[in-house]
Amino acid sequence: MLNLLAPLLDDLAQADIDLSPGRYGLLTACDGGLLEVSGLSAPVGALGKVAHGREAPLTAEVIGFRNGRTLMMLLGDTVMLRPGARVRLEGRPGMLPVGDPFLGRAVDGEGFPIDGLGPIHSRQSWPAGGLRTGALDRSPVRAPFDVGVRALNALTTFGVGQRIGIMAGSGVGKSVLLDMIATGAEAEVVVVGLIGERAREVSDFVERHMAGSKRAHTAVVAVPADHAPNLRLRGAMLATSLAERFRAEGRQVLLIMDSLTRVAHAAREIALLLGEPGAARGYPPSSLATITKLVERAGNSAASGGSITGIYTVLADGDNQDDPVVDTARSILDGHVVLSRDLAQRGQYPAIDIAASLSRVMADVVGAEHNALAREFRSLVASYEANRDLVLMGAYRPGADTVLDRAIAMHDDLTRFLCQPARSAVPLKQSVAALAALMAHGR
Numbered sequence: 001m002l003n004l005l006a007p008l009l010d011d012l013a014q015a016d017i018d019l020s021p022g023r024y025g026l027l028t029a030c031d032g033g034l035l036e037v038s039g040l041s042a043p044v045g046a047l048g049k050v051a052h053g054r055e056a057p058l059t060a061e062v063i064g065f066r067n068g069r070t071l072m073m074l075l076g077d078t079v080m081l082r083p084g085a086r087v088r089l090e091g092r093p094g095m096l097p098v099g100d101p102f103l104g105r106a107v108d109g110e111g112f113p114i115d116g117l118g119p120i121h122s123r124q125s126w127p128a129g130g131l132r133t134g135a136l137d138r139s140p141v142r143a144p145f146d147v148g149v150r151a152l153n154a155l156t157t158f159g160v161g162q163r164i165g166i167m168a169g170s171g172v173g174k175s176v177l178l179d180m181i182a183t184g185a186e187a188e189v190v191v192v193g194l195i196g197e198r199a200r201e202v203s204d205f206v207e208r209h210m211a212g213s214k215r216a217h218t219a220v221v222a223v224p225a226d227h228a229p230n231l232r233l234r235g236a237m238l239a240t241s242l243a244e245r246f247r248a249e250g251r252q253v254l255l256i257m258d259s260l261t262r263v264a265h266a267a268r269e270i271a272l273l274l275g276e277p278g279a280a281r282g283y284p285p286s287s288l289a290t291i292t293k294l295v296e297r298a299g300n301s302a303a304s305g306g307s308i309t310g311i312y313t314v315l316a317d318g319d320n321q322d323d324p325v326v327d328t329a330r331s332i333l334d335g336h337v338v339l340s341r342d343l344a345q346r347g348q349y350p351a352i353d354i355a356a357s358l359s360r361v362m363a364d365v366v367g368a369e370h371n372a373l374a375r376e377f378r379s380l381v382a383s384y385e386a387n388r389d390l391v392l393m394g395a396y397r398p399g400a401d402t403v404l405d406r407a408i409a410m411h412d413d414l415t416r417f418l419c420q421p422a423r424s425a426v427p428l429k430q431s432v433a434a435l436a437a438l439m440a441h442g443r
Contacts, residue, residue: 046091139301150418161309175258191218192218219239222235
């Protein structure tokens with residue numbers, strides 16, 4: 001019995017006792033999820049409990065202030081909320097729970113478990129917005145990162161500490177590719193943020209990846225699409241804060257965020273609710289800035305020697321690669337992987353458009369020979385795709401272009417190289433060896 005109470009007693013022993021008088025405010029207005037509270041001064045990011053009768057109190061977050069009143073947003077629904085409800089602050093403003101107790105667990109945006117395995121006792125905390133560091137405090141990307149996907153390993157090699165985006169429209173295979181990376185990637189710690197996704201996908205991911213030997217070094221933060229926008233945003237910050245804490249301990253961390261677009265949508269909802277005008281296709285400037293702030297927190301740490309390799313999915317609304325979120329992400333990330341709907345419809349999985357994909361650190365993490373082979377592969381694929389209609393119509397005369405002739409002859413082999421069964425892993429060395437053998441055979 002005492003063993004069961006030990007974690008709780010430890011938490012109580014290390015807790016800061018606040019003997020100051022309790023303060024509370026009164027709920028004066030509720031408009032579209034925006035709460036106005038009078039008589040309560042609180043910083044942005046602070047949490048409070050809204051008491052409404054005998055029902056369990058609701059949790060709300062401070063998102064701003066106006067005309068002497070504090071503006072808050074519930075982390076849940078406004079059902080049964082009534083005017084005059086008392087609002088009390090709780091917890092440490094701007095701090096999120098982190099640490100090893102989250103490994104092997106699946107939690108929501110507040111850090112509460114959703115896996116039915118009991119409470120999480122963590123005595124460590126981390127700023128929700130991260131610890132700002134100078135540009136020179138980040139060490140450069142110099143080592144390759146094995147993701148277990150042959151096409152990515154060989155042709156767009158990732159680096160340890162790189163930030164890369166997976167960009168595609170809906171239903172093209174982003175989630176399947178993330179599953180493959182989560183299965184085959186080599187990292188000490190894997191932190192997964194499932195933000196704004198379907199509840200079924202969350203359940204499937206947890207069932208597949210929170211089992212076996214990898215469970216002990218995997219943490220999942222899941223906030224489905226039907227949750228409040230500030231809770232979705234808080235979930236993305238929690239996942240990043242967990243990764244930052246592990247990096248500060250010198251660990252090699254893989255951070256998977258699905259999806260960055262849903263984070264931008266959540267930030268947009270909050271900004272519009274606060275009255276910020278929409279700019280680029282309805283996105284207020286602050287919502288796009290949220291992406292930059294979140295992505296910049298990943299990378300290598302020169303102080304601890306740890307790293308965060310960030311992989312972010314970006315939903316291209318309407319398959320538009322010029323979407324504001326896609327464009328912003330492409331400009332701040334260290335590379336991007338583009339998934340093509342046309343390739344998916346041809347039966348190529350994963351549907352990676354290798355000619356449009358790019359890793360900006362590949363030249364720094366692989367040798368000259370590997371780089372040359374990857375460029376040769378890309379040129380063949382690009383040549384075939386540019387002339388595909390002519391070839392299919394029979395309008396191309398063999399011998400007119402030696403590169404295209406070779407691309408036509410090797411087309412089936414190139415396509416097979418890019419394909420890989422789901423939930424399978426091909427190590428980096430094996431991927432490079434297969435690329436070298438393929439290019440040598442085609443000469």
